Amino acid sequence: MQDLSENRVLIYIFGASGDLAHRKLYPALFNLYRKGYIKDHFTVIGTARREWTNEYYRNNVLKSLEELPGSFNQKFSFIxxxxxxxxxxxxxxHYDTLRELGESLDRVYETQGNRIFYMAMAPEFFSTIAEHIKSQNLLSDTGYNRIIIExxxxxxxETAKALNDSISKAFDEKQIYRIDHYLGKEMVLGLLPIRFSNPMFEQVWNRKFIDNIQITLFEALGVEDRAEYYDHTGALRDMVQNHIIQILALLTLDKPEKLTAEALRAQKEKLYEALRIYPIKEVAKKFVRGQYGSSDIPEHEPAYRSETKVDPNSKMETFVAGEINIDNDQWRGVPIYIRTGKRMPEKQTRVDIVFKASDQIFDKPADKTIITIDIEPTEGISLLINGKKIGLTTDPVGYQLSYHHSAEQLAEVLDAYERLILDVIKGEATNFSHWHELEATWHFIDVIREYWDNNAPTDFPNYKSGTNGPEAADQLLKQSGRSWVYNPEPRTKR
Ligand SMILES: NC(=O)c1ccc[n+]([C@@H]2O[C@H](COP(=O)([O-])OP(=O)(O)OC[C@H]3O[C@@H](n4cnc5c(N)ncnc54)[C@H](OP(=O)(O)O)[C@@H]3O)[C@@H](O)[C@H]2O)c1
Structure with a gap:
């Protein structure tokens, strides 16, 4: 008997010979196959300009699975x-050929007309692809049609709106899945359960008790082979507009009534309305930018401006730190410090929630209570609380309580791309960005960008590879008597 619960889908991948498809999409699809989420009734049409045969393409997909568990037979059946x-x-x-191939594979794999169109190409092509999908009738009448945008x-x-307007001519908002892979990470998904299923946290998650919040996304790598993209984009657009603001929203939004896509989005939108958009003259006080120079061993770690395909006079930032304020009753007056950069001491994504100090009654001041949520590479939570120092004293001392998922546990769960692709197959939109969210976040970012673009940096490069970024990022907190909780030692070797 046919298994009607099986996920049936035909996925068109535009950009099938590209880096994203090879490194992320094929491994993610294989893991979904290996774990039984997609079985016999899925098929992929990969497209790109180069003239590959099916056999060559399949071997290319097979190569992308080399490091993954699974038998050769299983990988062979998958491809x-x-x-x-x-x-x-x-x-x-060319779209006519794609449509005909899609219709015939739909019959062979019995995908019931369910279609996903994955845009794994440079963004300047998204509009033209979406428009052609509609004009050349690639949309199915019998199943669902969903588009995934990277x-x-x-x-x-302005450019986001133009893109959205053109995609909206072919797909309605419910069919558009704007992917932010941070929203598929285990501990990012864990933020709401941490906040809303612990009464002891729920009661204190506000300006009365929290002194400041710190969000850090550090990468140890430099620009690597993404220079062409990165030198026109920079850290503010690449990391802050999407990943950091999404994490910030999950940390600060009001409790939704239910965990549905609509309820969560409504709370996110309300939160974004309260994001303070700085007047342009405030930007320099609230945001810091940086660009990496070489390390002490330049041949190992060249300066950004010496990287292949980077403009030798580039003014693009590879580091951003800033203070974000939320003007609502829950958060007014609580600075949210954010920080991201390339060539940092180590790869690390984490959140530190720093609590206000209690009234002082001990001879020795107590440490601040801090909740740390580790997002990657380790995944878990720790709590720095005060207890009594052991021995003949009443002095307070910090106790560290912590829980982290084990490598064995993590090996069993779906990674971010796997989870998000499966969400699209299921039509689950909770972990994707709605257009209204993008509108709000771009308005916030555009002011900073405008100030920076009109006021070129004069001190770039202003931090050494392997360090925590420019001194000004520390000053941002020092001016109000605060400091970064996470402060790794500079890296001395790669
Ligand atoms: N790579 C990542 O880690 C990463 C991470 C996050 C987001 N993204 C986003 O994902 C998208 C893809 O990135 P990528 O790194 O995979 O880019 P990429 O390696 O440059 O791949 C681009 C793909 O587009 C195809 N292509 C280019 N022009 C074409 C045309 N006129 N008609 C048909 N196919 C064409 C290329 O194949 P042919 O040359 O054979 O045509 C290739 O398959 C981008 O939006 C990027 O910002 C990438």
Whole structure:
């Protein structure tokens, strides 16, 4: 008997020969297959301009699975679901071939007309692909049609709106899945349960008790082979507009009535309305930018401006730190410090919630209570609380309580891309960004960008590879008597 509960889908991947498809999408699809979420009734049509045969394409997919568990037979059966069609996305006629291939594979794999269109290409092509999908009738009448859009969604509000308007001609908002893979990470998904299923946290998660919040996304790597993209984008657009603001929203939004996509989005939108957009003259006080120079061993870690394909006079930032304020009753007066950069001492994504000090009654001042949520590479939570120092004293001393998922546990769960692709197959939109969220976040970012673009940095490069960024990022907190909780030692070797 046919298993009707099985996920049936035909996925068109535009950009099938690209880096994202190879490094993320094929491994994610294979893991979904290996774990039984997709079985016999899924198929992929990969497209790009180069003239590959099905066999060449399948071998390419197979190569991307080399490091993954699973037998050769299983991998071999998986790649039989993949089909390649050479296609130039700017050529209307090619879409007819794609449609015909889709219709025939729909019959073979009995996908019931369910279609996902994955935009794994440079963003300048998204509009033309979406428009052709509609004009050349690639949309199915019998199943669902969903489009997955990779970041960056625009360069600013104007370009994001133009992109959204053109995609909206072919897909309605409910069919558009704007992917931010941070929203698929285990501990990012864990923020709401931590906040809303612990009464002891719920009661104190506000300006009365919290002194400041710190969000850090550090990368140890430099720009690597993404220079062409990065040198036109920078850290503010690449990391702050999406990942950091999404994490900030999950940390500060009001409790939704239910955990549905609509209820969560409504709370996020309310939160974004309260994000303080700085007047342009405030930007320099609230935001710091940086660009990495070489390390002490320049041949190992060249300066950003010496990287291949980077403009030798580039003014693009590879580091951002800033203070964000939320003007509502819950958060007024609580600074949210954010920080992200390339060539930091180590890869680390974490959140530190720093509580206000209690009234002082001991001879020795107590430490501040801090909740730390580790998002990657380790995943868990720790709590720094005060207890009594052991021995003949009443002095307070910090106790560290912590829980982290084990490597064995994590090996069993879906990673971010796997989870998010499965969400799209199921039509679950909770962990994707709605257009209204993007509108609000671009308005916030555009002011900072405008100030920076009109006031070129004079001190770049202003931090050494392997350090915590420019001194000004520490000053941002020092001016109000605060400091970064997470302060790793500079890296001395790669
Ligand atoms: N790579 C990552 O880790 C990463 C992470 C997050 C987001 N993203 C986003 O994902 C998207 C893809 O990135 P990527 O790194 O995979 O880019 P990429 O390696 O440059 O791949 C681009 C793909 O587009 C195809 N292509 C280019 N022009 C075409 C045309 N006119 N018609 C048909 N196909 C064409 C290329 O194949 P042919 O040359 O054969 O045509 C290739 O398959 C981008 O939006 C990027 O910002 C990437």
């Amino acid at each position: 039989q679901h993949f089909h390649y069609q050479s296609h130039d996305v700017t050529d209307s006629k 970041k960056p969604f625009g360069r600013d509000y």
